[in-house]
Amino acid sequence: MKPAEVVLTPEFSRQVAELYHDMEAAYDKTAGSLQFSCSGCPDNCCDSYFLHHTYTEWSYLWQGLKILENSQRQSITEQAKKYVLESEAVLARGQRPIIMCPLNRDGLCSLYSHRLMICRLHGVPATFIRPDGQKINFPGCFRCQEQIAADNSVVPLDRTQFFRRLVDLEIGLLGHRRMTAPKVKLTIAQMIVKGPPSL
Template identity: 50%
Template sequence: MKKLTPKASFRKLAAIYDRMVEQYAGAAEPIGLTCEGCTDNCCFSFFQHHTYVEWAYLWEGLNQLPPDRLEEIKARAQSYVDQAQAALNRGERPHVMCPLNIDEAQGICGLYDHRLMICRMHGVPNVLVKPTGQVIRFPGCYRCQEQTAKLEAKGETAPEVDRTPLYKELVMLEMQFVGKNLRQLPKVDHTIAEMIVLGPPRLR
């Protein structure tokens, strides 16, 4: 398999992200799901991300920020890592604001165009079929579940996004981006904060 340049990889990743956004909107609209007036903030959710290509794309966006803004985010990321580890040590699931959030009240991402897959797909009902055949379903955020319950009460079925084809594309892109060293590299299992603290991914 031919290894792609970072520029070509990011272009393909952006195209995958665009399809995610379209499918998200296609599910959210008939459900009536919006973030407006939400009493929660998904930027507090403890998400871990699993691809080098997304990690590198995150840094492609970070490197476009003014130096002082980037340093501020790095400091917030280190604080996040420390707080999250303390929570895990207590046997708790971390509940810490993402270091990229620039307005906690509104939930505004400071790197919106470079936000990662899970950030784009969270909220609506979705399904993933693993290579083993195992089917995993996510019912959506709490607000989505309230909306889908209203639909079901009327005898309607809420739409869901099938993440499987999108995941397959992302896995293929990961192989093209990393190249032959993929099997030798450590598995990616990091929060956004950890990806920031660790710096851009090393592919050798």
């Protein structure tokens, strides 16, 4: 059977938006307890190399891309193609790419409402309990770490519940296709270049 585009129902999209909203609220709470803000930072996290693993986020990202003007989407796609080529070259040298995300324009995200999970959680100190019970600690960005050095009473953001909710959404989205669907392991640029996911 010919692959068909993964389409998100309005209710599913609402649940993704709700999850993203809750992530933002948790981020704001942790950042607020640190009196931390990205404003004035000399760095930009959007050049960090991250891989993403769900059809849910891939599809939701494309939901946002489709709303953009054609010309803007084309320009982003050209940028994404460059990103893919450059990142492959850097990875082939055994290094981790540091390349600005193709969605970033003049330092700002041009698809802010549809940005991915890690874009919403990165920066502040966080923890994550893996399915095998092992706890992973994320220290936060360099500015957050400076802040924590001055105030070690901060409670890290717990990413676990958000990962679990995303996994639940993914299971619901894929249904019986879950066992056969190819694993997703893509940068945002690759998601853009490949187009919306099909199964």
